[in-house]
Amino acid sequence: MVKYCPKCGAEIKREDAQFCDKCGKSLRVKKVNTSRGKSTNKRKRVIVVALILIVAVAGFICYESFFAEHLKTVNIGVASFNCSDDLNFTMGEIGEGYVRYQDQSDSYLVKVWDFSQTSFSYEEGLSLANEAVQDCPSYYVDGILIYNSTANVGEHVGDARFITFIEDSGKNMQAQISTPTPEDTVLIAKSFKFLA
Structure with a gap:
């Protein structure tokens, strides 16, 4: 299978080449870290839940202060x-x-x-x-x-x-x-x- 440089389009002749012979672009394939994506989503969910709790507590305090019968x-x-x-x-x-x-x-x-x-x-x-x-x-x-x-x-x-x-x-x-x-x-x- 023939490989080409993703930057300049030159043909890569060696199968184990790490750089393009013409432009020097790195040919290493970056591995996608799927665990990082999961932790980012989890962090977003935690932030959303925390914000909902903060709004709920603030709402309760406002209700108690202004509307609840003391x-x-x-x-x-x-x-x-x-x-x-x-x-x-x-x-x-x-x-x-x-x-x-x-x-x-x-x-x-x-x-x-x-x-x-x-x-x-x-x-x-x-x-x-x-x-x-x-x-x-x-x-x-x-x-x-x-x-x-x-x-x-x-x-x-x-x-x-x-x-x-x-x-x-x-x-x-x-x-x-x-x-x-x-x-x-x-x-x-x-x-x-x-x-x-």
Whole structure:
């Protein structure tokens, strides 16, 4: 078989020649390193996966920082519940058998009755606490019965209030939760626990 120089096209006369006699071009055949190509592809895949992970982690951090609802647990002595991180509940009015807790704007209220500490029986206390609210329109949100009412005292008179009741007959206790949104009422109600 006749070989020719790939550079100048001169005929190569010797079978074992390593250089072209006319132009001096090397005639050695370079071996293709297939393992290098595989490692380059593998490296590219690792870089792509690393970039995807970095973007995913950055996305999660952004979501947590800007969009996720930040919650805290509030302990009011007789009960605990979760609420938005920006709410601060303090003890307000104390009446016969109940204590009222409110946030700094007086828009979020948690009123707790301990009927074992009053002259009312548990049944009398429940009807007394629920009487006014039960006339309001009601519906279920995430399994919690919500009464759609309006604030009737203080600087928020006429503002929307979404109310629900949490009861523990074994402890003779009841709580009334009132917030400006049904979502906040449900959030507090679902996490509400009597501690006494």
